[in-house]
Amino acid sequence: RIQILFEKIMSMVSEIEQSVDPHFLTASSTSLTSLNNDIDESYLSDLILDPPATASLDQVRHDLCLSNMGCKQRGLHEYSTWISEQLMYLPKPTKVKLPDPPKHWSPDSDTIEFVNQLMLSQEYLRAVTLLKDCESKTGKFLYYYCKYLAGEKTRIEAVDIKARREVKNEYLDELRLELENQRQNNKLDVYGLWLLAVVLTKSGMAERAIPALVDSLHLDMTFWGSWKELAKLIKNKHQLQNLPVLPHHWLKNFFYVEVCQEMYYANDALSYIQALNEMGMTNNPFLMSKKAEVHYTLREYDLAKSALKELLEVDPNRMDIMDMYSNILYVKEDKVGLTELAHHAVKIDKYRPETCCVIGNYYSMYGKHNRAISYFQRALKLNPEYLSAWTLMGHEFVEVKNYNMAIECYRNAIDINPRDYRAWYGIGQTYEILKMYMYCLYYYMEAQRLRPTDSRMVVALGESYEKLEQPAKARKCYMRALNVGDKEDIAMIRLARVCETLKDDEGAVRWFSKYLDMVRSGEIEPGEDVCFAHRYLAQYYLKNQRLAEADIHAHKCCEYKDTKNEGRALVRQIAAHRNSESNIKNSMSNMRRNLFQNDQSGSSSTQKRTRPGQGDASDSDMSFS
Secondary structure (H helix, E strand, O other): OHHHHHHHHHHHHHHHHHHHOHHHHHHHHHHOHHHHOOOOOHHHOOOOOOOOOOOOHHHHHHHHHHHHHHHHHOOOHHHHHHHHHHHHOOOOOOOOOOOOOOOOOOOOHHHHHHHHHHHHOOOHHHHHHHHOOOOOHHHHHHHHHHHHHHHHHHHHOOOOHHHHHHOOOOOHHHHHHHHHHHHHOOOOOHHHHHHHHHHHHHOOOHHHHHHHHHHHHHHOOOOHHHHHHHHHHOOOHHHHHOOOOOOOOOHHHHHHHHHHHHOOOHHHHHHHHHHHHHOOOOOOHHHHHHHHHHHHHOOOHHHHHHHHHHHHHHOOOOOOOHHHHHHHHHHOOOHHHHHHHHHHHHHHHOOOHHHHHHHHHHHHHOOOHHHHHHHHHHHHHHOOOOHHHHHHHHHHHHHOOOHHHHHHHHHHHHHHOOOOHHHHHHHHHHHHHOOOHHHHHHHHHHHHHHOOOOHHHHHHHHHHHHHOOOHHHHHHHHHHHHHHOOOOOOHHHHHHHHHHHOOOHHHHHHHHHHHHHHHHHOOOOOOOOHHHHHHHHHHHHHHOOOHHHHHHHHHHHOOOOOOHHHHHHHHHHHHHHHHHHHHHHHHHHHHHHHHHHHHHHHHHHHHHHOOOOOOOOOHHHHHHO
């Protein structure tokens, strides 16, 4: 009763919000009502992307060196590190002309050099004070960038999980207005446009950030930061294929690798990785890690594991893939391998968030969930934007039945990366445990939108519809799960039981029979639903007087504990039907025998009544007999 009352209250609240805020109505129509329509199969079509761009290794090295200078000068250490890694693993050239360093000197040069050192120690506000009067483009960029980093540092240092989600960057509005004003006056270079896009994204204006990034790429196509930030903003196939024209540069191949891997278009990602390998970028750790991630998202854990082993042979102390490697070992239940990996990570650097994540997985595998939570929290203290730690900590809070904290962890993960389907799916599972099925339906729908070819998401939607007593929609979901490939082998039996609920005897018999055939052939491992399939088929065949088939399934029911009594009852009913049929046959044969005997007795009595010499009986007498 409380559940029904709560749902009524929520429906009333939604009606009030729809009447007040038109944006709520638009959001609802694009998210929830799409489930009432026919299932969209457009995800099955191929992506239409540009062919891979090619370049000589000399040109690649020249572009990377030039971009690295600009990144180092502006304190963009993340991108500078990435560029340096690409340069490290390029084949050594025999002779190449490197770009000349900037020859001009400005009055801000010494200040900029000192600010770069302050940024390494995260003294951002001190840097802002020193850069306030700088006039050069580099100095102006550093002024805005350090102010942005100062606000982000304050935001992510919130200790409490719930408080962290409420704290916003206090400088965002000020920076957005100043940078947009600079853009209108054409005073922003490629780095300024990139920073404007980052600020717009953090302010919830991602649609306005995309044009800024496209403009920055047309100014300088060698800046990896703009490519990577643009890849983060692509949410779906339609948005990717309707982007403005991008420069045809070899870095565009890396962009497509990032986008296709995040959007789970595995074949396209692998094709662009192959194109980069053919350009000469073999044994590139970044590409090897992306290849492993593609196999990991496809749940091809053996291939992902072998790819990571190859990567660790090239770069044995690489830390940024340790968390993914530990997840694979966890799923494979490889306790020995996970133990060795934890010791190896501690030996490299025990204060890295990846190390804490590996140790957290280690304790989780052994059922020590509170210890695992403490290590995930330690990882987040080292890096509050660490996506894997938020998601895994949410899983652990579910294990200890702290559902409020689990939901907060998943929401933090979504704030960091809205395309993380694991966080959406985790919130859906948590609300399902809490029996809040309308909520879990929404989150499962978001997870399914991100992973349209993952049968687990579609099956979860179908189960939610079943619990909301909407079996017709559940049947549609289970059919889709079969179409995309049911790796969990549960969609078929769910579909059969939904058909049973809908009184669709033809569909139920079809799918129950197919399920049992696949169990007998070894394609599906027998589960607890096998006995219920036999029970339904026995009842159906009994109802349709197909007693031989009904008897086979009824005896199968007797082999299972859950349907043993029902199976025995069905056997007795079948026996009773057979006895009644035999009795009917016996009575019919007796009737025929009696009729035949009456015929014989009638003819003999007629012959006895005929006296000798009187002749044969008349035709009418014979006819009467």
